[in-house]
Amino acid sequence: MLILLWNIFPVAASREADIIDEAFLILTILAIPIMALVVVIMGYSVLKFRRSEGDFEDAEYVTTHKTWVHSWLIWTTALCIAVIIFPGWIGLVDIRATQNDVADVTVDVTGQQWVWTYEYPDLDVSIISELVLPVDSLVRFNITARPDDVLHSFWIPAFRMKIDAVPGLITKMDVTTTEIGEFNHDQNFRVQCAELCGLNHAIMFTRVRVVEKDEFDAWVAEHSAS
Amino acid sequence: MLTALWPLIRAIIWSAIGGAIGYGFASGLVTFTDPPQNLEVQISLAYVGALLGWLFGIGVWKYWGREWFGLKPDHNEIKGASRFFSFSIDHKVIGVQYLVTMVILFLLAGALAMLLRVELANGSQNLMNAEQYNTAMSLHGIIMIAVAVATIMGGFSNFVLPLMIGADDVAFPRLNALSYWIVPPVAVLLILTPFFGGFDTGWTAYPPLSTAANGPDGTLLFAFAFLTFGLSSILGGMNFLVTIIAKRAPGMTWGRLPIFVWSVFAAAIISLTATQWVAYGLIMIILERTTGMMFFAPTAIDAAGVGLSGGSSILFEHVFWFYSHPAVYIMILPAFGLELEIISHFTRKPVFAYKWVVRAFFAIVFLSFLVWAHHLFTSGMGQNLHGPFMLVTELISIPTGIVFLAALGTMWRGRMWLRTPMLFALAMVFNFSIGGLTGIFLADVATDINLQDTYFVVAHFHYTIVGGEIFAIMAALYYWYPKITGRMYNETLGRIHWAGMFLFFNMTFLTMFIPGVEGMNRRVAVYPETFNDINFVVSIFAFLMGLSMIPFAYNMANSWIRGDVAGDNPWHASTLEWQTTSPPPEENFEHEPEVFEGPYNYGRKRAQASQRPARTPAPAEGD
Ligand code: HEM
Ligand SMILES: [Cu+2]
Ligand SMILES: [Cu+2]
Numbered sequence: 001m002l003i004l005l006w007n008i009f010p011v012a013a014s015r016e017a018d019i020i021d022e023a024f025l026i027l028t029i030l031a032i033p034i035m036a037l038v039v040v041i042m043g044y045s046v047l048k049f050r051r052s053e054g055d056f057e058d059a060e061y062v063t064t065h066k067t068w069v070h071s072w073l074i075w076t077t078a079l080c081i082a083v084i085i086f087p088g089w090i091g092l093v094d095i096r097a098t099q100n101d102v103a104d105v106t107v108d109v110t111g112q113q114w115v116w117t118y119e120y121p122d123l124d125v126s127i128i129s130e131l132v133l134p135v136d137s138l139v140r141f142n143i144t145a146r147p148d149d150v151l152h153s154f155w156i157p158a159f160r161m162k163i164d165a166v167p168g169l170i171t172k173m174d175v176t177t178t179e180i181g182e183f184n185h186d187q188n189f190r191v192q193c194a195e196l197c198g199l200n201h202a203i204m205f206t207r208v209r210v211v212e213k214d215e216f217d218a219w220v221a222e223h224s225a226s
Numbered sequence: 227m228l229t230a231l232w233p234l235i236r237a238i239i240w241s242a243i244g245g246a247i248g249y250g251f252a253s254g255l256v257t258f259t260d261p262p263q264n265l266e267v268q269i270s271l272a273y274v275g276a277l278l279g280w281l282f283g284i285g286v287w288k289y290w291g292r293e294w295f296g297l298k299p300d301h302n303e304i305k306g307a308s309r310f311f312s313f314s315i316d317h318k319v320i321g322v323q324y325l326v327t328m329v330i331l332f333l334l335a336g337a338l339a340m341l342l343r344v345e346l347a348n349g350s351q352n353l354m355n356a357e358q359y360n361t362a363m364s365l366h367g368i369i370m371i372a373v374a375v376a377t378i379m380g381g382f383s384n385f386v387l388p389l390m391i392g393a394d395d396v397a398f399p400r401l402n403a404l405s406y407w408i409v410p411p412v413a414v415l416l417i418l419t420p421f422f423g424g425f426d427t428g429w430t431a432y433p434p435l436s437t438a439a440n441g442p443d444g445t446l447l448f449a450f451a452f453l454t455f456g457l458s459s460i461l462g463g464m465n466f467l468v469t470i471i472a473k474r475a476p477g478m479t480w481g482r483l484p485i486f487v488w489s490v491f492a493a494a495i496i497s498l499t500a501t502q503w504v505a506y507g508l509i510m511i512i513l514e515r516t517t518g519m520m521f522f523a524p525t526a527i528d529a530a531g532v533g534l535s536g537g538s539s540i541l542f543e544h545v546f547w548f549y550s551h552p553a554v555y556i557m558i559l560p561a562f563g564l565e566l567e568i569i570s571h572f573t574r575k576p577v578f579a580y581k582w583v584v585r586a587f588f589a590i591v592f593l594s595f596l597v598w599a600h601h602l603f604t605s606g607m608g609q610n611l612h613g614p615f616m617l618v619t620e621l622i623s624i625p626t627g628i629v630f631l632a633a634l635g636t637m638w639r640g641r642m643w644l645r646t647p648m649l650f651a652l653a654m655v656f657n658f659s660i661g662g663l664t665g666i667f668l669a670d671v672a673t674d675i676n677l678q679d680t681y682f683v684v685a686h687f688h689y690t691i692v693g694g695e696i697f698a699i700m701a702a703l704y705y706w707y708p709k710i711t712g713r714m715y716n717e718t719l720g721r722i723h724w725a726g727m728f729l730f731f732n733m734t735f736l737t738m739f740i741p742g743v744e745g746m747n748r749r750v751a752v753y754p755e756t757f758n759d760i761n762f763v764v765s766i767f768a769f770l771m772g773l774s775m776i777p778f779a780y781n782m783a784n785s786w787i788r789g790d791v792a793g794d795n796p797w798h799a800s801t802l803e804w805q806t807t808s809p810p811p812e813e814n815f816e817h818e819p820e821v822f823e824g825p826y827n828y829g830r831k832r833a834q835a836s837q838r839p840a841r842t843p844a845p846a847e848g849d
Contacts, residue, residue, distance in 0.1 A: 162679075
């Protein structure tokens with residue numbers, strides 16, 4: 001069952017993706033027994049406590065049961081708090097762990113109907129056709145949308161991370177790449193707009209390529225304006 | 227036939243007149259300003275004029291408005307079929323008007339869902355272009371939202387709630403009629419949007435997309451439709467609150483209210499107090515579109531080429547969800563009420579932990595106002611807000627858990643009768659468990675960063691709204707069908723409908739979680755080809771689910787004419803609405819009922835054998 005679950009995740013190509021998949025898995029593992037409990041109680045009741053057509057005799061007059069109600073409350077509250085702490089709060093802190101670190105690569109992303117523009121301010125590269133990143137690096141995206149444009153959302157499924165591109169606002173997203181890959185082999189290596197932005201929203205995506213560091217340097221040399 | 231439709235025809239004529247006046251007035255008005263590039267000012271005022279004309283013509287003036295000017299209003303004594311097409315103030319007629327309207331809209335928006343699934347059967351463009359898909363998707367969404375908000379709070383609350391508390395009518399009958407007659411213009415506006423360029427923003431209508439100067443006028447129609455619908459919701463909420471407070475029969479103490487009445491009470495608080503928020507947002511969108519006021523768009527260039535600086539689109543997201551999150555509890559709270567009500571009567575056992583359930587309802591109302599920003603985890607709002615909103619959102623699972631405890635506890639050692647209403651109520655418990663549990667994934671910030679705006683969200687909210695609420699509505703439709711129509715539906719067809727809908731609903735939407743997890747985003751007509759196979763499967767299941775609506779529609783329509791006469795209380799249920807005739811007389815009860823016991827005293831040893839848990843006092847009619 002859990003093996004099956006592992007397999008439904010697409011490639012996880014970033015540190016954040018591992019955290020997010022782990023959180024997903026833990027929530028699933030907790031959800032299954034709760035679901036099972038409901039199904040078992042309900043299934044048992046349906047099979048066991050039946051009456052036939054035309055039989056209108058009442059069941060026992062039971063209105064509540066203190067112990068049951070109290071222990072149910074205690075259990076659900078405990079579970080709820082546990083989930084808020086882990087994976088909730090801890091996951092949140094984990095994902096943000098890199099925010100004070102110096103980024104290896106910075107990319108300024110601008111969304112407009114219906115293209116993404118990527119600028120590497122330190123490297124003097126500006127490109128729209130694809131997003132190329134070095135592996136094992138902390139990448140910091142500064143994201144915005146053109147001031148006279150609409151909302152977009154910058155999402156890379158292989159990294160599991162997304163944040164909106166808002167006109168007039170710069171949003172930030174950190175990703176630590178961990179796997180090499182490219183769109184041509186795996187469609188999850190794509191920047192996909194995830195906020196409805198009009199006519200061509202569905203096809204507002206760019207290919208992503210995560211490459212070895214020296215390959216990245218070569219690519220930069222080739223595309224750098226200076 | 228034509229005479230029955232006369233009030234409607236009169237209303238249509240008056241709305242045409244009102245529309246023309248509004249249009250003319252607006253045309254004059256725009257000569258005082260820079261010539262606008264489009265007709266949106268004219269469309270707006272024409273709509274306002276048409277709406278007023280419509281209400282005037284349908285009878286607001288004749289039966290009500292005259293009074294405000296010291297004139298004598300006509301007495302509303304329409305009888306027969308034409309009651310349903312007129313400004314009737316009988317809550318049972320209004321309930322039927324709501325229910326029939328909503329079932330029709332549900333089938334219509336369901337047909338749109340079928341079109342969406344045809345388009346989505348594979349990743350390339352097949353049936354619709356991107357524009358048509360966006361319009362079909364947005365229409366499906368907003369019509370279904372309207373159905374989800376108004377079917378219980380307008381339909382069942384109207385028909386059965388006054389009966390359940392032993393009242394002869396609601397507190398404000400004419401306001402009640404008004405809140406129904408505001409709804410048809412909403413439907414008309416929405417159906418017209420494709421002829422005004424469509425509307426392509428989804429029902430969330432985030433600016434700047436919804437305020438874009440080059441966007442279709444259909445979005446304006448949508449904003450007016452939603453705004454008008456909100457007005458109806460507010461009036462309805464107020465009416466039911468006052469009805470429950472003031473119109474209970476003697477002896478119907480708060481502790482003896484049927485659980486459904488409590489759930490409507492809770493939901494009505496939300497309708498009355500939250501709807502204004504989305505209305506403000508929509509009014510700002512309308513003004514931004516028609517007059518260029520800059521509430522949301524951060525910058526723009528005016529006609530003279532001057533740059534203007536404006537507001538923030540995140541502001542709208544907050545305002546929107548400040549209503550629309552509580553609104554999901556307008557949908558689900560009364561559905562919880564229906565679920566528990568039906569499970570109790572069909573197991574002949576009191577609702578388990580009744581008092582805790584009432585407390586849980588109010589805890590949910592309170593918390594529902596404090597969680598809206600969980601829809602904004604990826605919006606770019608301050609990240610210091612993520613933790614608190616995750617916390618409060620997950621706390622809602624505690625009172626929701628109580629409702630599950632009550633459902634399971636009522637079933638336990640009950641004496642279950644598996645008729646169609648009960649089957650739907652049980653299915654609702656099952657479906658909503660999945661809906662609720664998957665909600666936790668979306669409340670958890672880490673997982674939501676990835677899942678937000680994917681098919682996981684689409685599957686999740688269909689589990690809650692369709693699996694939860696629509697299944698409860700189906701249960702209630704079958705449950706009260708004999709009371710409303712006086713006739714029994716066909717049980718075999720009901721079970722076929724249940725089996726098909728339950729099976730294929732789960733197949734469709736359980737499968738839909740997979741593309742979500744695998745990285746397919748929502749609101750798209752085309753998608754990467756890796757998702758082809760799974761979407762094809764989803765589409766097939768969705769069509770089968772669509773087919774399961776055929777026995778439903780046939781059963782509802784056919785049994786109304788040909789069904790067996792049902793009798794007053796076919797379920798031998800204990801609440802007050804079953805202690806009168808089916809359908810009930812105009813004044814509801816022959817004598818004002820007096821209540822001696824709680825609503826769920828199944829199995830309780832009574833002093834007198836003849837005494838029923840809730841009853842109309844002597845002279846009792848038969849039984
Ligand atoms: C057979 C039944 C149904 C099917 C197959 C279906 C399918 C769909 C599809 C394909 C979408 C578009 C998703 C997207 O592109 O993002 C959608 C959206 C939606 N549906 Fe349904 N649906 C069904 C029934 C319902 C019902 C009964 C309700 C509510 C009562 C509902 C409420 C919504 C809402 C609110 C949206 C969101 C629209 C938006 O994103 O603005 N659906 N549905
Ligand atoms: Cu987009
Ligand atoms: Cu919400």
